[in-house]
Amino acid sequence: MSGMVGVSSKWWFLFCVLSVCGFMAVAWIAGVLSSLPEGRSGHVVEWQAADLRHAPGSGSSIPGAYRLVLDTQGRALLPLPLADLSADAYRFLTIEAESVRSLTHAVLLWSVRSRHDPLFIQQSPPIGPLQQASLPIYGWSGIWLDLSSLPEWSGDLARVGIALQGPPGAEISIHQVRLAPDTMANRLAWFFAGWARYDPLAQWSINVFKGNGIDPPIKFRMPFVVTFLAVGLLLYGLLLVSRRFRPPFDWRVAGGLLLIAWFALDAPWQWQLWRQAMDAEKAFAGKTQGEKALSGPDASIYQLTQGVYPLLGPPPARVFIATSQEYLGLRAAYRLYPHNPYWARGRVNELPSANQLKPGDFVLTLRSTVVKYEPESGELKWPDDQRISAEPLYADPTGQLYRVH
Amino acid sequence: MDLLRISFALGLPWLLGTFVVHRIVPAAMAGRRVLVLGYGFLVGVMLLTLLMRGLDAAGFGLHLIFLVPVVLLLIAIGVLLEYRYPRSFGGVWLSRDYRDLPLWQKLLIAVLLTILAIRLGGLWLEVYWRPLFPWDAYMHWATKSRVWTDAQAIVPFVDYDEWLALQGRGVFTDNHPGYPITTPLLQTWMNLILGRWDDAVMNLPWVLVAAAGGMAFFGQARMAGIGPLAALVFCYFLLSLPILNVQVALAGYADVFMGIFYLAALMAFYHWSNTRLFWQGLLALLLAAGCFLIKNExxxxxxxxxxxxxxxxxxxxxxxxxxxxxxxxxxxxxxxxxxxxxxxxxxxxxxxxxxxxxxxxxxxxxxxxxxxxxxxxxxxxxxxxxxxxxxxxxxxxxxxxxxxxxxxxxxxxxxxxxxxxxxxxxxxxxxxxxxxxxxxxxxxxxxxxxxxxxxxxxxxxxxxxxxxxxxxxxx
Structure with missing residues (x-):
């Protein structure tokens, strides 16, 4: 007994025990510890690179992988050779592959054999309709699909394949495809695989970081981490007040639990940042300002402003921007500086009154819904009976430039 | 050549601010180096942008031919003062506090420093490569920098109606013409030194403000008597905050500057209230005043x-x-x-x-x-x-x-x-x-x-x- 008390007073021992308890609590909540009622305990089926062939797209075997190249329409299909497999025996489909992030979409395709029903003379076709399910391709540890969430994944498998979509000519190297049963180890691996999810930076990214994982099993990471921490600290608190053990309070125990919890949230975030940096390198590294603009989301706006620039003369020319689309308006205004753009955000009529525009001014319409040019009269017209004489100077799919007379 | 210009653009205000803070902070205290470097960047940014405003108001515009010599002159004064009244930048590189740490703590410190280096390094690359991206940066922050870089002067921005009334003569407009101009001035400085408009490189100060905030935080933590490991753990907590990281990665907003300046002011205020040290009070005043130059909030x-x-x-x-x-x-x-x-x-x-x-x-x-x-x-x-x-x-x-x-x-x-x-x-x-x-x-x-x-x-x-x-x- 005194030995147990002695060990339990070692902070590192307590830290390890409490961490394990915390992980167990998280695993239980995640459902990792509970097996499916119907059980899916088939033997693992693996398709290695040598087993794989392709349909649309082209492919070839390379050492340790099968390299698939998307066709001119950006598609590829990988049928998986089957031999008497029952869908109900497997819970997970896993794919280990490289360059998956270049894909825009991937689906699992399958159909099952129809069962012979003695009640009916006319039987259904031997093979059922083709089913499909999206594959979560944005994780950090391969692709894991929980087949138990698919009601149609049941019966004797007739056909199974993986369809990929992405940029034409993109190359994906597939190392292994597996159908795996419902075991504790697979559930833990699935949980780990779903812990991080890559969401490319978008306009809203500067406002919020939700900490999503791949759902299922993880919609938000925070509840799991808080559970880990709460269980660990609660048990520590109980030990501190217990009559039997009563270890001395040690900040290293509580601090260690906090640090693990923080790392658990920070690791996927660091992975996301690093992956984002790689995407930024691919899109922008080594390019000039103009080339970067053409590689980014503003390519069309940049091309338009490059087209109109020579027509504006030396800066600062007054350019009135007419659009109801905020994104177009603010981006075009930015790109027109150091000319003198006027784009009044939120103004219903898109342009001020006609008497505010002077000869020599320019009007740039960007998919405007209210400002129209009448070639017969040579006038720009907009609501409240506003009109002004103008000549068209430039047009492209994004916008048109006019000079006011 | 770009690397040299970037070093110059970032290094000059940092050096200027460091000399100023070096004069303010007494010698010989734990964490002095990082404290001086951290606060030095913040004070340097403030001073640089105030100089830019001053020179423009005096009619010299933002021409480098006037701006750079003034900055160099101030740095030279700092060098001269250091020569006349030398002061130790810091004590031994690894004090007893570090040498006496158990092995596991040293390992953890190494791990945390590595994580921070990877984090800041990755953010540096992201900012260096990615052109201006977030919404408000396009709408009313970088707009001013774009105009001022071209005009090499602080041209006034007014609201939409005033722009119409003035017919745009000598004025520009954007969605928030009245916002404080420190961060656009900093971007302008970067572009002027680069010799061109570059809406990626001009945002590199955003990475440095995060790093400077971390350094100032660590220095003040050591000043408070926090051990090196605990100070670094909390420094890691600070620099790993996702919204702080994303505001650096998608640089162009002023909020991260505001957060770091306010932190710096608050830390100095805390120490002043604890110790009544004049220099902490002075830092608190300086950085609090700097907050008004960053955002209206x-x-x-x-x-x-x-x-x-x-x-x-x-x-x-x-x-x-x-x-x-x-x-x-x-x-x-x-x-x-x-x-x-x-x-x-x-x-x-x-x-x-x-x-x-x-x-x-x-x-x-x-x-x-x-x-x-x-x-x-x-x-x-x-x-x-x-x-x-x-x-x-x-x-x-x-x-x-x-x-x-x-x-x-x-x-x-x-x-x-x-x-x-x-x-x-x-x-x-x-x-x-x-x-x-x-x-x-x-x-x-x-x-x-x-x-x-x-x-x-x-x-x-x-x-x-x-x-x-x-x-x-x-x-």
């Missing part, structure tokens, strides 16, 4: 310092009276202040004061459920609660400087809640847009508070619980 956050001042000087009873008076005064302002009078960019009429219950849940999600701040607010909430309970049970009083800091951040947080639960800005909470950006202006300071609470809790003797007392009695 500075007025509210600096006003929140007033309860902290009161807590430093007043006895508890008078403090409670003053807090009560403050609440009454706030109520009076809300009831009787002119509705159309603009303060820090807002009017009472424009704010539309009423309780928005639909914003409560999204606000809690933003602080506790999403990973915007990792576990920061859970940690602060738990530690505050623990301090209150343990303090009550053990009869331990709150140290005045810590109480002052809690009052400051508590007041700031109340203002934050009023803004997002009682005004039209509640919409931005529901949509999860500006709530995190405004939180970023305060969140770094909460990391500092968490660290001080940890230090204070660690000092409290073990609480005598009833079960222990009975056992003692039986024995």
């Amino acid at each position: 500075a007025l509210y956050w600096i006003l929140a310092l007033l309860p902290g001042f009161a807590a430093v000087f007043l006895p508890p009873r008078r403090l409670i009276l003053l807090v009560g008076f403050g609440i009454l005064l706030s109520a009076g302002v809300l009831l009787f202040f002119p509705r159309d009078l603009e303060v820090a960019g807002h009017t009472l009429a424009g704010l539309g004061l009423q309780f928005h219950s639909d914003a409560v849940l999204p606000l809690l999600q933003s602080l506790f459920w999403f990973s915007n701040w990792h576990l920061l607010f859970w940690m602060v909430g738990f530690m505050l609660l623990a301090r209150v309970i343990i303090g009550f049970l053990s009869g331990t009083r709150w140290p005045r400087p810590l109480l002052a800091l809690c009052l400051i951040l508590g007041s700031a947080f109340v203002l934050f809640l009023v803004l997002f639960l009682f005004t039209g800005y509640a919409l931005t909470v529901v949509g999860q847009t500006s709530v995190s950006r405004i939180s970023l202006q305060l969140a770094p300071s909460f990391v500092f508070l968490a660290m001080l609470l940890y230090q204070d809790l660690a000092k409290i003797p073990p609480v005598a619980l009833p079960a222990q007392k009975r056992r003692t009695g039986l024995e």
